[in-house]
Amino acid sequence: MNDQRRDPPPVEVRGLVKRYGELIAVDRVDLTVCAGDVYGYLGPNGAGKTTSLRMMLGLIRPSEGSVRLFGRDPVLSVRALDGVAGFVEAPTFYPYLSARRNLELLAAFDGGGARERIDSALETVELSDRQADRVGGFSHGMRQRLGIAAALLRQPRLLLLDEPTTGLDPGGMRDMRVLVRRLAGQGITIVLSSHLLAEVEELCNRVAIIQRGRIVYEGEIAELKRAAGLTYRLSTTDDARALAVCRAQPGIADVRCGETITFTADAAAVAELSRALVEAGALIRALAPQGATLEDLFFSLTEGRADGEAVPPEPAPELEAVP
Amino acid sequence: MSSLALPRSTPSPAAAPGVRTVYRWELAKLRRQKRTYLGLGASIIVPILFTLAIHFRHHHGHGDFAFSSYLNRSGLAVPLVILLFGAVWMFPLITALVAGDIFASEDHNGTLKTILTRSLERWQIFAGKALAAVTYAVAAILLDGTVAVIAGCVQSGFNSLQSLSGTIVSAPKALELVYVSLLVYLIPILTILAIGLMLSSVTRNSTAAVVGTLMISLLFQLIGILPGMGGTQPYLLSTQFNAWQGLLRTPIDWSPIIRAAWVCAMYGVPALVAAYVVFLRRDVAGG
Numbered sequence: 001m002n003d004q005r006r007d008p009p010p011v012e013v014r015g016l017v018k019r020y021g022e023l024i025a026v027d028r029v030d031l032t033v034c035a036g037d038v039y040g041y042l043g044p045n046g047a048g049k050t051t052s053l054r055m056m057l058g059l060i061r062p063s064e065g066s067v068r069l070f071g072r073d074p075v076l077s078v079r080a081l082d083g084v085a086g087f088v089e090a091p092t093f094y095p096y097l098s099a100r101r102n103l104e105l106l107a108a109f110d111g112g113g114a115r116e117r118i119d120s121a122l123e124t125v126e127l128s129d130r131q132a133d134r135v136g137g138f139s140h141g142m143r144q145r146l147g148i149a150a151a152l153l154r155q156p157r158l159l160l161l162d163e164p165t166t167g168l169d170p171g172g173m174r175d176m177r178v179l180v181r182r183l184a185g186q187g188i189t190i191v192l193s194s195h196l197l198a199e200v201e202e203l204c205n206r207v208a209i210i211q212r213g214r215i216v217y218e219g220e221i222a223e224l225k226r227a228a229g230l231t232y233r234l235s236t237t238d239d240a241r242a243l244a245v246c247r248a249q250p251g252i253a254d255v256r257c258g259e260t261i262t263f264t265a266d267a268a269a270v271a272e273l274s275r276a277l278v279e280a281g282a283l284i285r286a287l288a289p290q291g292a293t294l295e296d297l298f299f300s301l302t303e304g305r306a307d308g309e310a311v312p313p314e315p316a317p318e319l320e321a322v323p
Numbered sequence: 324m325s326s327l328a329l330p331r332s333t334p335s336p337a338a339a340p341g342v343r344t345v346y347r348w349e350l351a352k353l354r355r356q357k358r359t360y361l362g363l364g365a366s367i368i369v370p371i372l373f374t375l376a377i378h379f380r381h382h383h384g385h386g387d388f389a390f391s392s393y394l395n396r397s398g399l400a401v402p403l404v405i406l407l408f409g410a411v412w413m414f415p416l417i418t419a420l421v422a423g424d425i426f427a428s429e430d431h432n433g434t435l436k437t438i439l440t441r442s443l444e445r446w447q448i449f450a451g452k453a454l455a456a457v458t459y460a461v462a463a464i465l466l467d468g469t470v471a472v473i474a475g476c477v478q479s480g481f482n483s484l485q486s487l488s489g490t491i492v493s494a495p496k497a498l499e500l501v502y503v504s505l506l507v508y509l510i511p512i513l514t515i516l517a518i519g520l521m522l523s524s525v526t527r528n529s530t531a532a533v534v535g536t537l538m539i540s541l542l543f544q545l546i547g548i549l550p551g552m553g554g555t556q557p558y559l560l561s562t563q564f565n566a567w568q569g570l571l572r573t574p575i576d577w578s579p580i581i582r583a584a585w586v587c588a589m590y591g592v593p594a595l596v597a598a599y600v601v602f603l604r605r606d607v608a609g610g
Contacts, residue, residue, distance in 0.1 A: 051608075054436075054606075054607065054608065057436075057440050058439070058440070059436050059439060059440065059606070059607040059608075060606040060607065060608060061604070061606060077444065078439075078441075078442060078443060078444050078445075079442075081440060081441075081442070082442070084440075085440075086440070087436075087437070087440075088436060089433075090433075091437065092432060092433035092434050092436065092437050093432075093434065093437065094352065094355075094432060094434055095432060096352075096355045096356065097352070097355060105348050105351075105352075106437070106438075106441055108340060108344050108347075108348060109340050109344060109345070109348075109438060109441035109442060109443050110340065110441050110442050111339050111340040111344075111442050112442075150437070154441075154442075
C-alpha cells in the first residue's frame with residue numbers, strides 16, 4: 001500500500017490541449033488513473049477520446065499540458081511506454097505477413113522475452129490455428145484479438161484499449177469483456193475507451209466522460225450515480241398538468257417527458273411533489289424510484305434534455321457543468 | 324477467447340532492440356513486397372534486353388555515345404552503357420520504388436502507430452528503414468551491373484576495353500573499373516534515395532513519393548538541356564550520374580568524382596535531414 005502511494009500513477013494527464021489550427025480537439029483535460037483501476041474513457045464520436053489516447057501513447061505531441069505514464073513523459077522517450085501496451089482505433093498489422101510473423105516483428109521491437117510469449121498470447125486470443133495465415137485475410141474481429149495478443153507480448157502493467165469490442169459479434173464482445181476482466185484481475189491497470197456504456201458500467205470502476213474535448217466528469221461510477229440523485233418514474237391521471245407541477249416544484253430536476261415522466265429528486269422533494277400533484281388534481285397512478293444507469297448519466301452530461309432544453313442535469317458538487 | 328491462458332509473466336533476459344533489429348525486419352518486409360521484386364527484376368531484365376538488342380542490331384551501326392563502338396567487341400562495355408542511359412529514369416525509378424514507399428507504406432497500412440508504441444525510439448526506426456532502403460539500392464545497382472557484365476560477356480566476350488582517353492584497358496582491369504564505376508554511381512543514387520525518403524516521410528503517400536522522386540530527377544535532366552543553363556551543369560544532380568566516367572580516363576580523373584561527392588551531399592544531406600526531422604516530430608494522427 002505504501003509502495004502504491006509512493007509510485008507515480010499509471011496515467012497522469014494535466015492540462016492537456018491539442019489544437020489543429022482553430023479546432024481544439026482536446027481542451028485542458030486532466031485525468032488520473034490509479035494502479036489497479038479499470039478506467040472507462042467515455043464520449044461520443046469526435047469528442048476527443050482517441051486524440052487523448054494518442055497523446056498518452058506519445059503518437060501525438062500535445063499543444064499544451066503534459067502526460068505522464070508511471071511518471072515518465074512519452075513524448076521525450078519511448079521508455080515511458082515500458083510496461084504500457086494497447087492500441088488506438090483498430091489495431092493494425094502488416095497485411096502481407098502472417099499473424100505469427102507480425103507478432104515476431106513486434107516482439108523483436110519489444111525486446112526482452114517478448115518472443116517467448118507469442119505462443120501463449122496467440123492461445124489467449126484463440127488465434128493459434130490461424131497464426132500462419134496472412135493478416136490481410138483476417139476479419140476485423142480477428143485483428144482486434146491479434147491486437148490484444150500484440151499488447152500482451154509486452155507484459156503490460158497498463159493497457160490502453162480504444163474501443164476494443166467495436167466490430168465484434170456478441171460472442172466476441174463477451175469474450176473480450178471476459179479477457180479484460182481477467183487482465184484486470186491480474187492487477188493490470190486498464191484504460192478502456194468506449195461508447196458502449198453498458199460495457200463500461202460492467203467493467204470499470206472509474207470513468208471520465210469527455211464532451212467536445214473537455215472532461216465533464218471524472219471519478220467513480222458509483223459516485224457519479226450518487227451525485228446525480230435517484231431517478232423516479234411518474235404516471236398520473238393528467239400528465240400534462242403533472243409535468244408543469246414537476247417543473248415548478250423545488251428539488252425536482254432533470255424532468256423529462258416520454259411515455260412517463262421521469263425526474264431526479266431526493267426523498268423529501270418527492271414527498272412534497274406528491275402533495276403538490278394531488279393539490280393540482282393530477283392523481284398519481286404510479287411513482288417508482290429507479291437507479292440511474294450510466295447511459296442515463298452519460299446522455300444527461302453530453303446531450304441536451306429530451307425536451308430540447310440545454311444540457312446538464314442538476315450538477316452535484318463533483319460534477320463540472322458543460323460550459 | 325472463451326478459454327483464457329494468459330501469457331506467463333516470467334521475465335526473460337533482456338535483449339534490447341535497436342537499429343539492427345529494425346534493419347533486419349525491414350529487409351524481411353522488403354522480401355515480402357512486390358515492389359522490391361519489380362525493382363530488382365528491372366535490374367535483371369533491362370541488361371538482358373539491352374544485350375539482346377545489341378545481338379539483333381549489330382549490323383545496323385552504333386550510336387554516338389561513350390563505349391558505343393565497343394558494345395560488340397567487349398561485354399564489359401554493356402554495364403557502362405547501361406549506366407549512361409539508366410541515369411535518365413531507370414535507376415532513379417528503381418531507387419524511388421522502395422525509398423518513396425518505406426515510410427509512406429506505414430501510413431498506408433496504418434502500422435506506424437503499431438511500431439511506434441513498442442520499445443524503439445523513432446530515430447532507431449528511421450535509421451533502420453533508411454539503411455534497408457540503402458541496402459536495396461546498392462543491391463539493385465550491383466545486381467544490374469553483374470547481370471550486364473555476364474550478359475555482355477556472353478554476347479561480346481570478356482575482352483579488353485578502350486578507355487575514354489583512347490588507351491586499351493585489359494579485361495580484368497576493365498572489370499575492376501566497372502565495379503568501381505558502379506560504386507561511384509551510387510553517390511547520385513543515394514541522393515535520389517534521400518529525396519525519396521524525404522518525400523515518403525513528408526507526403527505519407529507512396530505513389531506521390533515515388534512519382535515525385537522521379538519527377539525531381541527528370542527535372543534536373545530538363546534543366547541540364549535548357550538553353551542558357553549551361554553554367555548550372557556541373558552543379559546539377561543529373562550531371563553527377565556521369566562522374567564515374569572519370570575512372571575510365573588515363574590517368575584517372577578524380578575531379579568529377581570529388582565534385583559528385585559534394586554536389587550530391589548538397590542535395591542529399593538536407594533531404595535526409597528533412598526526412599528525419601519530419602519523421603521524428605510528426606503527429607501520428609492517422610496511421
